[in-house]
Amino acid sequence: MHFEFYNPTRLVFGIGNLSKIGEITKKYGSKALIVTGGGSVKRAGIFDRVVTSLHEAGVRFAECSGVEPNPRIDTVKRGAEIARIEQCDVVIALGGGSTMDAAKVMAAALYYDGDPWDMIHDGKKDPYIPQKALPIITVPTLAATGSEMNAYAVITNPKTKVKSFVGAECLYPKVALVDPELTVSVPKKHTAYGICDLITHVTESYFNGVDHTPIQDRFAEGVILAAMEWGPKALADGHDLQARTQVQWASIVALNGWVSAGTNGAFPVHTIEHTLSAYHDIPHAAGLAVVNPAWMRFAARKRPEKFVQFARRIFGIEVKGPEDIAGALQGIDAFEAFLQRIGCPTRFSDLQIDGTLIPQYAKDTLQVVHDENGNLPGRPPMTEADIITVLQSAL
Amino acid sequence: MHFEFYNPTRLVFGIGNLSKIGEITKKYGSKALIVTGGGSVKRAGIFDRVVTSLHEAGVRFAECSGVEPNPRIDTVKRGAEIARIEQCDVVIALGGGSTMDAAKVMAAALYYDGDPWDMIHDGKKDPYIPQKALPIITVPTLAATGSEMNAYAVITNPKTKVKSFVGAECLYPKVALVDPELTVSVPKKHTAYGICDLITHVTESYFNGVDHTPIQDRFAEGVILAAMEWGPKALADGHDLQARTQVQWASIVALNGWVSAGTNGAFPVHTIEHTLSAYHDIPHAAGLAVVNPAWMRFAARKRPEKFVQFARRIFGIEVKGPEDIAGALQGIDAFEAFLQRIGCPTRFSDLQIDGTLIPQYAKDTLQVVHDENGNLPGRPPMTEADIITVLQSAL
Numbered sequence: 001m002h003f004e005f006y007n008p009t010r011l012v013f014g015i016g017n018l019s020k021i022g023e024i025t026k027k028y029g030s031k032a033l034i035v036t037g038g039g040s041v042k043r044a045g046i047f048d049r050v051v052t053s054l055h056e057a058g059v060r061f062a063e064c065s066g067v068e069p070n071p072r073i074d075t076v077k078r079g080a081e082i083a084r085i086e087q088c089d090v091v092i093a094l095g096g097g098s099t100m101d102a103a104k105v106m107a108a109a110l111y112y113d114g115d116p117w118d119m120i121h122d123g124k125k126d127p128y129i130p131q132k133a134l135p136i137i138t139v140p141t142l143a144a145t146g147s148e149m150n151a152y153a154v155i156t157n158p159k160t161k162v163k164s165f166v167g168a169e170c171l172y173p174k175v176a177l178v179d180p181e182l183t184v185s186v187p188k189k190h191t192a193y194g195i196c197d198l199i200t201h202v203t204e205s206y207f208n209g210v211d212h213t214p215i216q217d218r219f220a221e222g223v224i225l226a227a228m229e230w231g232p233k234a235l236a237d238g239h240d241l242q243a244r245t246q247v248q249w250a251s252i253v254a255l256n257g258w259v260s261a262g263t264n265g266a267f268p269v270h271t272i273e274h275t276l277s278a279y280h281d282i283p284h285a286a287g288l289a290v291v292n293p294a295w296m297r298f299a300a301r302k303r304p305e306k307f308v309q310f311a312r313r314i315f316g317i318e319v320k321g322p323e324d325i326a327g328a329l330q331g332i333d334a335f336e337a338f339l340q341r342i343g344c345p346t347r348f349s350d351l352q353i354d355g356t357l358i359p360q361y362a363k364d365t366l367q368v369v370h371d372e373n374g375n376l377p378g379r380p381p382m383t384e385a386d387i388i389t390v391l392q393s394a395l
Numbered sequence: 396m397h398f399e400f401y402n403p404t405r406l407v408f409g410i411g412n413l414s415k416i417g418e419i420t421k422k423y424g425s426k427a428l429i430v431t432g433g434g435s436v437k438r439a440g441i442f443d444r445v446v447t448s449l450h451e452a453g454v455r456f457a458e459c460s461g462v463e464p465n466p467r468i469d470t471v472k473r474g475a476e477i478a479r480i481e482q483c484d485v486v487i488a489l490g491g492g493s494t495m496d497a498a499k500v501m502a503a504a505l506y507y508d509g510d511p512w513d514m515i516h517d518g519k520k521d522p523y524i525p526q527k528a529l530p531i532i533t534v535p536t537l538a539a540t541g542s543e544m545n546a547y548a549v550i551t552n553p554k555t556k557v558k559s560f561v562g563a564e565c566l567y568p569k570v571a572l573v574d575p576e577l578t579v580s581v582p583k584k585h586t587a588y589g590i591c592d593l594i595t596h597v598t599e600s601y602f603n604g605v606d607h608t609p610i611q612d613r614f615a616e617g618v619i620l621a622a623m624e625w626g627p628k629a630l631a632d633g634h635d636l637q638a639r640t641q642v643q644w645a646s647i648v649a650l651n652g653w654v655s656a657g658t659n660g661a662f663p664v665h666t667i668e669h670t671l672s673a674y675h676d677i678p679h680a681a682g683l684a685v686v687n688p689a690w691m692r693f694a695a696r697k698r699p700e701k702f703v704q705f706a707r708r709i710f711g712i713e714v715k716g717p718e719d720i721a722g723a724l725q726g727i728d729a730f731e732a733f734l735q736r737i738g739c740p741t742r743f744s745d746l747q748i749d750g751t752l753i754p755q756y757a758k759d760t761l762q763v764v765h766d767e768n769g770n771l772p773g774r775p776p777m778t779e780a781d782i783i784t785v786l787q788s789a790l
Contacts, residue, residue, distance in 0.1 A: 001408060001409060001640055001644060002408070002409030002410070003406075003408055003409065004405065004406065004407050004408070005405070005406040005408070006403075006404075006405040006406070007402070007403075008401075008402075008403035009401075010399065010400070010401040011398075011399065011400040011401070011656075012399050013396060013397070013398055013399070013400070013657065014396060014397030014398065015397070212637060212641070214617070214620070214621040214624065214625070214641065215617050215618055215621045215641075215644060215645060215648060217617070218613060218614070218616065218617020218618075218620065218621070219613070219614055219617055221613065221617075222609070222610050222612070222613020222614055222616075222617065223610055223613075225609070225613065226609040226610045226613070229609065230609070242607060245396055246607070246609065246610075249396060249610060249657065250610060253610060258653050261406075262408065262644065
């Protein structure tokens with residue numbers, strides 16, 4: 001274990017917290033850029049509550065609405081331009097992962113004269129690492145990406161069909177204002193996607209990390225077990241606040257660095273999925289639900305131990321020692337069945353996507369991220385042929 | 396779950412990291428106050444390595460050595476005075492929990508004209524919460540308190556026999572520079588105390604927190620299981636770097652807020668123990684090892700569920716449902732046996748302390764910390780008679 005950990009985001013967590021947005025924002029600026037998505041925060045009355053709270057605190061605002069599910073670089077530019085013209089000095093991201101990701105990059109783009117796409121890891125040798133951003137306050141309305149408490153954002157370039165990430169310390173939100181009550185109106189499908197997304201964040205470092213991280217293993221398993229226990233309750237009754245609370249908390253710790261600290265894990269499943277959603281504009285987690293079980297079966301055959309542990313600790317499967325591939329595969333089957341049970345697609349056919357472009361996905365994925373041998377980092381590292389094999393097994 | 400979480404300390408973790416101290420310190424100041432304990436860092440050559448690294452980075456230093464195991468308020472004043480006279484602009488805490496705690500309060504005392512004891516929660520109505528401190532860099536040479544990555548310090552006033560804490564955001568170290576190799580020369584006894592200390596940090600929030608914190612439960616159990624697996628390996632071979640690494644990592648996450656986030660738990664065992672070590676100047680963890688099992692038996696009878704879970708998940712005991720007090724007690728016996736096995740005292744008689752002063756400990760403890768009913772906060776809250784009962788059961 002050899003690593004650095006740093007996460008200065010202040011988390012304010014609890015039901016009813018939304019009303020604090022004005023008082024919190026006031027500490028960081030006097031005019032906010034409120035970034036929102038497709039309009040659900042307006043329909044649910046959340047936007048109006050934010051505006052009222054800001055007004056009471058004497059904070060003015062401008063608005064950038066319409067951030068799309070796979071947020072595009074042009075939307076980032078549009079938001080940064082609004083912030084510039086309106087002279088905003090703080091950014092409020094009010095929405096799901098896409099809205100938060102776009103808002104983060106807008107906050108940094110304001111201080112960058114070049115094309116903000118320069119910041120995105122799309123295979124270029126030296127992406128520009130932003131050094132400065134407006135203060136960011138995240139208010140998630142969906143439990144999924146954990147973007148509210150981390151320094152990452154994922155942006156899509158529809159022209160080049162590349163979807164990839166930027167990570168920089170200046171992108172850490174100053175405050176993550178998390179009110180699980182805001183998620184009660186999230187439809188079943190997106191609740192399920194959120195559950196899949198958060199679990200996949202955890203499985204990446206769990207399966208791709210270095211050996212000997214017993215505490216991180218337990219942390220990861222704890223998040224998965226909680227998501228599998230409380231996720232279905234949130235699906236059965238969207239207004240179950242206890243369930244919404246647990247799922248939201250799980251989504252935050254899944255990607256705020258606590259689970260992955262010291263694992264130095266790669267994100268092969270995410271990297272492959274980003275190519276899929278860049279091509280087909282599918283929900284990120286729908287793609288993850290298809291890729292992850294297929295990837296797990298591939299990786300388990302190469303290195304069964306961790307998958308055996310997963311089968312045993314998550315699903316209580318009685319395995320026969322650390323090399324029991326059949327036991328490992330039984331665990332993966334149980335995981336895929338869970339995803340199906342909560343309503344996630346697990347095959348390309350569920351997404352109405354055929355296999356025609358699979359070789360192209362593999363090629364594009366490696367163009368965006370590869371190690372010095374040209375392979376996709378992870379355990380094991382994947383060749384172009386490996387990626388094709390995995391994706392074809394998910395048809 | 397209704398809480399705030401904030402921890403901006405940058406953790407730099409890994410074997411060999413000590414050589415980075417100069418380069419890191421340089422970012423925060425040009426003259427360091429190096430705070431040390433009884434001399435072990437000098438005997439082990441660690442102090443010289445720090446001085447060399449500072450010299451190479453062009454950082455000057457002054458020194459405050461001799462911080463005692465239960466650090467005293469006078470030592471804090473002495474260190475702050477040295478920092479003032481020597482015009483230090485950064486503090487390096489090089490040692491165990493006592494050294495780090497004292498160094499933190501020195502860093503704040505420099506900016507406070509009054510008596511630094513004003514900051515300590517000793518029962519006074521409004522302790523002064525420090526607002527400003529010199530930048531603090533912690534370099535732990537012992538895996539135990541987790542002070543390297545939190546905002547707390549525990550200080551003793553030998554005159555009043557009060558040992559209590561201060562917590563403030565300005566006390567978060569800027570950097571925790573953690574090099575597990577520095578712990579290889581820690582003697583067996585103190586290695587064992589460190590293991591007991593870190594486990595007790597975790598059991599406090601585990602047993603005293605609010606209901607429905609499934610992720611935090613798993614986090615806590617993960618830390619305990621790792622400490623119980625790797626701790627004995629570190630005891631068997633002090634030079635086992637893998638074991639030293641795991642124990643050190645466990646000690647950090649045990650008290651950096653990740654495990655307790657959202658539990659809003661109290662610290663009854665610590666509060667009682669602080670009175671013991673204020674009276675008898677025993678090692679903190681030796682006192683914890685005596686108080687914790689006794690407290691657990693008391694609390695388990697009142698509220699068995701969590702103790703049943705502890706018995707089952709930590710020791711694999713086959714319990715008969717959530718109300719199985721016998722099963723819960725079996726788990727506590729197994730825990731006490733573990734503490735004994737690694738060489739911790741678990742009875743007052745092991746510490747050569749008789750029960751004469753028990754009523755006084757109870758009274759003093761409640762004077763330092765009590766709720767609005769005059770009881771010691773925790774689950775359950777404890778009356779003076781309860782504290783006496785618990786302590787007498789540990790004779």
